[in-house]
Amino acid sequence: MNIKIIIRVSGLLMFVEGVAMLLALLVSFLYNEPDKAGIAISAAINIATGALIISLTRKVSKDIGKREGFIIVSLVWILFAFLGSLPYIFTGAIPNLTDAFFETMSGFTTTGASVLNNIESLPHGILFWRALTHWLGGMGIIVLSLAILPVFGIGGMQLYIAEVPGPTPDKISPRIRQTAAAMWLVYVLLTFIQTLLLWIGKMPLFDAICHAFATMATGGFSTKQASIAFWPSPYIQYVIILFMFLAGTNFTLTYFVLRGKFKPLLKDEEFKYYSIFVLFFTLLIFAGLIKWVPGGVEESFRNALFWVVSIITTTGFSTVDYLLWPPVLIIILFAVFFIGGSAGSTGGGLKVMRIVMLFKNGYYELKRMVHPNAVIPLKFNKHVVDSRIMNNVLAFAVLYMIIFGLSTVILMVVEPDLETAMGAVASSLGNIGPGLGKVGPMLNYSEIHPFGKWFLSFLMLLGRLELFTILVIFSPAFWKE
């Protein structure tokens, strides 16, 4: 294990995070608010420590193997969450560590679960930092899911990027840089366009930027306590729906579309089912709202579409309180908690690709029963899926369910209400934000027991890094040899 390179990368990360804080500091200066000092100190600590570590580790070996990779990936989020909570603590916005860490982990994992009860009272610098944690987290997840995890053989993403040489190489390849650069360009461009469109819809520029950050990262932090309900304008809500949908789409597909190539998008099986799922659940809930809940047709449709897209993309922005709907509609929406966005997007959850493969595999099992001697290969996007990848996808789904069940039991030790526990766990593990019961869309996580906050922060990380990345570090096999 090359521990020195891990330390060096940590230093680099601290430096980067410190520089990011300078952006928040700039906002504080623009608005000339009293949060300047707290943010400045946080930035200084990060930059100075980071620079020191970098200079001390200048001569270490640059060998990053598989093990170092796993540790660095996990460390990125943990380190960012700890050091990123400094601005909250030093400005007094969130004075205690538990809450500040929860808010920051929720930010960087693009979950969007909050402990804040009076968001409007916070200075702009802090609000900007809060939105920025989402945006940086989203950037991180793009490079992770499109470039790093496939090399590690996690999550069946090898299926997606044909150029990836499979799970063989033990070094992180240089093409990460190219892929990441192209995807980040798409990410930045979409963020810019959304900001513009929101601003045209009369959302103040500051709020437009923060909401674009939170949307593209499928995060969900708003600058308003009421979230998107603060802007009842259908235009604004539809713009946000559109960009949530885009943020939950595989960024490589969007990249091709932006370059004028529509074929990959139209031929993509995951995008097809992603659209079908959105349509199906929207119509189902729309029908229920028309039948049981008073409201206009357009409004009911918009509310159904907004929530389905907000949940399936794991953004978690809210408009109306879905806990006021009839129970069966709530539980239909809760089913969407487990789907998640597309692979290669900033969305969390199980991912549409996996869900589709699970259903296909189930159906193929029936086929195999009827024709036991026939070889019936499972295909995805017209490629035969290797049985090792299918096993990985199945194991992931089973593990996801086991972790969901087990974590609900654990959380119930401090939060005995079943719906609250189930909602908080599913929401954290899927990086969504709102849940059920005490953590419904009109409430937040401030009343959750401190143990629960740390535990849910861990689940956010576990879900964000596709379970295996974290779990492998806890396995004896990882540390042997």
Next chain:
Amino acid sequence: MNIKIIIRVSGLLMFVEGVAMLLALLVSFLYNEPDKAGIAISAAINIATGALIISLTRKVSKDIGKREGFIIVSLVWILFAFLGSLPYIFTGAIPNLTDAFFETMSGFTTTGASVLNNIESLPHGILFWRALTHWLGGMGIIVLSLAILPVFGIGGMQLYIAEVPGPTPDKISPRIRQTAAAMWLVYVLLTFIQTLLLWIGKMPLFDAICHAFATMATGGFSTKQASIAFWPSPYIQYVIILFMFLAGTNFTLTYFVLRGKFKPLLKDEEFKYYSIFVLFFTLLIFAGLIKWVPGGVEESFRNALFWVVSIITTTGFSTVDYLLWPPVLIIILFAVFFIGGSAGSTGGGLKVMRIVMLFKNGYYELKRMVHPNAVIPLKFNKHVVDSRIMNNVLAFAVLYMIIFGLSTVILMVVEPDLETAMGAVASSLGNIGPGLGKVGPMLNYSEIHPFGKWFLSFLMLLGRLELFTILVIFSPAFWKE
């Protein structure tokens, strides 16, 4: 498709069920109660129709292929449940078809969920018929899980019986008869011993027989409204715990033990984990009861052990009301709802073998991430598990969870309480009996909406026949060619 042989087998089944009803009729005569007429008519209808069908189909081809096999297996339970409800209807014990069908399907699938509110008021003949549906269902499931399903390649049971030639042969082999005979001998013997032990413990002989029937089938119907709480005697409760545990053990292992061979039992991986699960959950709940619920040490231990064994074996007999426990203990017990008994037992649920293989596979996925080029085969009982079998087990688990979630949503249309819906679905699918909320252990299914009763009856059948057996009939692949 050889439809004529399916009709002939149906006739045989009706005849057998009619003869079984004669046993209940005998009990009516012994007690000289007014249910004689109703049971006699039911028996007559079954025997006459059955005999007529048999005589009319004497010359049909005896070819039973895979397809015919799947249909017959499903038909057995549906036919038995419909015709088996006649005694309830004709005696007026359960006058309406929905309730009578639910009670009978619950009996034959060894679920033990009841709609009866005044069990003690029923005549002995009906009570005996009710217990007998369990016992016959248990007999059916033994032959199904040990002899028929392995031939169809369902459920990874091929692992268990080395002599089974794998999923190749398209005919049901004659060794089914031998296996079934040996296992039924064990079943009858254990039923007899348990009856004797309960009778020694001062339970009236009639109740002892009915409870032995319900125990060995892991059913759960009692002759008393209060279930086992009617007999506070620790001796009786421990006897029932012991025999529930035995009924949840693979019958082939018990067969070897009865022949003096202990090695297979001690070497069996599933039995090891089955015992570990029982011990682990009992101690966990015991600790919780000691901490939070008033009661003596022995009593708390017995209540914890009773419920864990009753649920893991999917029997569903009850003593104390677990819904009065702290929520976290309830939900720990609810986790046990998904484990189920051993493969080759009368227990339902996912089965211990599958749970163990899921955990092993999850851990092996981590190992494979660390050593991507190594071939790391998964072993169970010292045999390498074929990747096709592992895929089947994984697909089964995923399907089980999807069906659980989807069914909860569907049931909530008529039963909006989440806990009630989750509890009823998990309990029916796992063939357990009691659930949560409105269907807790001190209540029953009488208040469930009629649609819910039919739907839950379907889930009992789906769970009892290991999902695939039913689902394959609905797949287009099954009907093609």
